[in-house]
Amino acid sequence: MAKRSHHVESTDSRPKKKSKSEKHSKSSKKDAPEGNVVSASYEQAPALSAIAQSEIDQFHAQHTIKVTDPLPEALNLRPITSFEYLPACDSDLYGPLKSFKSPTPIQSTTWPLLFAGRDVIGIAETGSGKTLAFGLPCLKKISDSKRSKNPYQPTAVIISPTRELAMQIYDQLVKFAEPAQAGVACVYGGVRKDEQREALKSAAIVVATPGRLKDLQSDGSLSLGKVKYLVLDEADRMLDKGFEQDIKDIIQPMPVSRRQTVMFTATWPRSVRDLAAGFMSSPVTVTIGGDPSADPRANTRIKQEVEVVNHHDKENRLIQILNRSQRGSNSPEKVLVFCLYKKEAMRVERLVKAKGFKVAGIHGDLGQGERFRNLDAFKTGAATVLVATDVAARGLDIPAVKLVVNVTFPLTVEDYVHRIGRTGRAGAEGHAITLFTETDKALSGGLINVLKAAKQEVPEALLKFGTTVKKKQHDAYGAFFKDVDTDKTATKIVFED
Template sequence: MAKRHSPQGPAPDLPPKKKSRTDKDAKKKGISDETSDAPSKGSSYVQSTALSALPQSEIDKFLSSNMIKITDSEAGSSPLRPLISFDHLPTCEGDLYQALQGFSAPTPIQSATWPLLFAGRDVIGVAETGSGKTMAFGLPCIKKIVDSKKAGKGARPRAVIITPTRELAMQIHDQLLKLSGKAHVEITCIFGGVKKDEQRSALKKASVVVATPGRLKDLQNEGAVDLGRVKYLVLDEADRMLDKGFEQDIKDIISLMPVSKRQTIMFTATWPPAVRNLAATFTSSPVTVTIGGEPSADPRANTRIKQVVEVLDPRDKENRLLQILNQHGGGKGGGNKTLVFCLYKKEAMRIERFIRSRGFKVAGIHGDLSQQERFKSLEAFKTGSVNILVATDVAARGLDIPAVKLVLNVTFPLTVEDYVHRIGRTGRAGADGHAITLFTENDKAQSGALINVLKAANQHVPDELLKFGTTVKKKQHDAYGAFFKDVDTGKSATKITFDD
């Protein structure tokens, strides 16, 4: 990809800056123009000529049509225009942008967050699964290190990306490797379930660390990694990390990072009070970017995914499963990629054997498999050696498997959040997706929550599903179950006194 045109200042039709602002103020707010130096947190950004030339009406139309809302917590900050085209990217040495050549344009979350991240601002991104969030925080991360001209020196990480699962950590790591190219940026992936020796060695020279909270905290506690120079922190799928009980681990990890020079980015699919509290704790004057409407505490499905819910007798599942696989090209000689979800590992193994016995090429991924076996199954599915993958929810979050045409839920998950993330494995990176769910009376406790998800995404709600009722079951915590209570942890305790 060719280098970008020489950048210029902001478009003339943008709201003017206050004349009373000094260069020092501009630095503090992370805004770059021809009269200010590089902004805080070690980043600089100047809007490109091509982007400046666009009329404001075109910018407004782009924001409206993509349902992008940008809320800046800093009063008086001048808005930064979304990067509608890759031609609007700032200049960069090397081949960093070559990884973008396979895409026609940035996704909405990338368009809106890139200028903010290039400018050094803290950002909270609320967007659906499969919206291109990895590239949204990944590109500014690598560019920041390349621009520092110290990419090859290592000596303690300068960027840390924390994510809830090892599968997602590996996926992010692979995407960043594509970005780094010949930039000589060392990237390592840290997660549990494997020996620490190789990870300790990799940490000594890594500039970017992608990690799950538990293993990173272990290595931090034993002195294998020093996070005192981290200037770029990403919390990916923050809602899921809180659901898994990682809040204290995250706080312990971040407590040893610098504050004033650190840029913090948080991405989340939902916006419940717990995530808002986390954002308030670790970000400084953040800009909140929401894709798809007002931030919600409820899970929302990708609107590009066609959701079909079939209500049937539990005894009819296997016959219907075979019909769907044949109809949607998961055929015995190849065809489209189909991801089949089951609730429990024993069920997944049984369904995998059943599908294989009918002559289909199929692989499995669930908790009973070793990490090596899971990697092997995923690789076979990604490369097309098999076109059907049977999985439990261990594969539901974060995995960016190219060209999954159909997600088939043989059994409904325990929560509607997991349902949203299951079907989010299709319809990724701007493509359309298709999800079919086999729903039975055994799943009726989730009918109300499922109906809400379908309605929010403008999907058809079958009458058979409505008969189960529209009551939404109270959300349970992964660790505490129905006894979990979402409380305001910032509220002061009430003093109790006793009479003598």
């Protein structure tokens, strides 16, 4: 199994760069797959088939699961509601599942579809177990197949928007990868490429951020021509960050007829729908928790408390909250504290440390190594309070975070949803406290909608700021951005003399 870092050998068997004529012939092909050509053998467990349909219907209703399949002739595959219903596997791939009680709803519903070889779009809240939802079928596919022995030719590629999320996916997959005899490599920016190239040499699965993966692809460090399993995780976030063209460039050389494509997203805006239409073959859409939309939705297991406070009282209130959660217990709760800016995070971290709490910090001014060390300290319990900017808001799966405190409200309601999604993960209950001030009032309408959708209490002091939802701004064009229908035919205007 490939490790994160290796000594680089002097021999170089990396794939050579393609000629201009080869690149041209590739780019002239259609992006969209033709037909549902991916195939796989999946036999539903007899014990699962024997369950009364009423129980299956109850499972769907309880978790608000909706499955939309464009192929009417497709089999109606039942959700794998227990690990005992998983398809047979020659290796001990399922061994690490012993630490989990049962599959999450997104895992239960997408697993049979993915084992059957279908393209899948999964829309679910943060902390719903999406990594194993796409990871386990990926590893089984590699375990069951004869993969290429050629170096630098991975069988599976998983793309995520941030290096922190990429590392998290990597850490979870390597626990299952050894029984499947599948090497896993993780590549992201901010570190030397040589060590990553060595890890890519024997990796069957590559977890990567778009920018670094495209760089390695462009300089000939790997070939994606043998990829049979592609995952886009947090696709909405990648498009928000401007990675759409990078994703298209990365996917372009991958085989169409033999590739299975999986996309997970928290929201369902038009940009994500367009991307799915371009690279997926008759995908099944699985929605957990209500109809898909472009609006952010919070995990309903998280108790959300919003306190409207004076700006100067926030830090005193934070210390009161930490005293309540950290003192008088042999095992203090893990608390994740969010600030908006780096200087604010550093000041709050110093304050919390001065009050005697075991604290670590993550923000943009720290080097990658120091960020990883601080995150590991929080995961292991060496630090029970982690002060972070929004660099830690998306995708990070930190076990047993009991409380999230928003000292300063983020710039968007979407970021708020992802911040509080660091608690209440994998079916657990969560708690989030947000300190809201008059400075944040422009975002009150969106926050109120999130609270109401999750059936949370909306304080009267918050309602006084108004319920109007401001138009979402574009990262580049600000408030002047207009999401127009680019497929609509333009109207010709004729000026008379």
